Amino acid sequence: MSIQEDIKKRFVRLSKGQRKVAQFVMDNPTTVIANGAAEVGRMANVSESTVIRFCYAMDLSGYVELQEEVRNYVISQNDGMHLQRSHTANKLSQSSFGKVMQGDSQNIEEAIQFINDKLIQKSSKWMHEADNIYILGTHQVTSMADWLSHTLKTLRSNIKELRLNSDGILQQINSMGEHTTLIVFTFDKQIKNIQTIVEIAKMKKAKIIVITGSAFSPIREYASALFALGTKNHSSLDIAPVLVSFLHALIEEMISQDKAQYENYQQSYEQVESNVLFLDTAREKQIF
Secondary structure, three states, rough: OOOHHHHHHHHHOHHHHHHHHHHHHOOOOHHHHHHOOOHHHHHHOOHHHHHHHHHHHOOOOOOOHHHHHHHHHHHHHHHHHHHHHHHHHHHHHHOOHHHHHHHHHHHHHHHHHHHOOHHHHHHHHHHOOEEEEEEOOOOHHHHHHHHHHOOOOOOOOOOEEEEOOOOOOOOOOOHHOOOOOEEEEEEOOHHHHHHHHHHHHHHHHOOOEEEOOOOOOHHHHHHOHHHHHOOOOOOHHHHHHHHHHHHHHHHHHHHHHOHHHHHHHHHHHHHHHHHHEEEHHHHHHOOO
């Protein structure tokens, strides 16, 4: 039984808030796959805890399993739609948004040609074996540094994001050593402060992975591995989808070092998050 059929079967037994989630899931399957429980709750006009309770009402272990069920449903539907692909390709070539997406795809393909496979494998190994991973990004790439930090925290411990103006940054830098991996995003023209941090990290023998928009970044001489995802002719909008795809690939490469380890950690992380959410929900009930 597909998730859509199961939802329809159980719909009348759901609470009012859970029905909102159910309808949203049926109407927006790809949105559910691409977003977390909190964001889906916001879009469905319910709380995150209501989304989680909907999952439990569907006899699912949590939101991750819901996403998996929805993903399986979408794939099964797409298997019967392969005849429409030529129409889609034609639409992409004619529409304005399609041209942009095709441009993104082309930029990703071009970036692949300049990425060294062995360097990717080496970098992922440094991440896997590191006692601590520090992540540094400023201005327009701060959000990507946040995303990478949050994603890695679901897979392993000792992930720390550096903030240039934070009080504890000197202490963090001084704690680096040969078992530290520092991931640096340098898409900004003004990188003097970043350069100082990277210089110190290199003196402390940390592994430094630099992700930049150009191979001519001023801090390339300090990098243990440098990945240039664009050229001087590419804007930040051009590089953004390439960066997301690259980070995804880098994370998957790290996971491949010991897949069972990362899966176990992720399950433990999700269980802790679920327990915290359960306690928060229980406190809310006591208050009201």
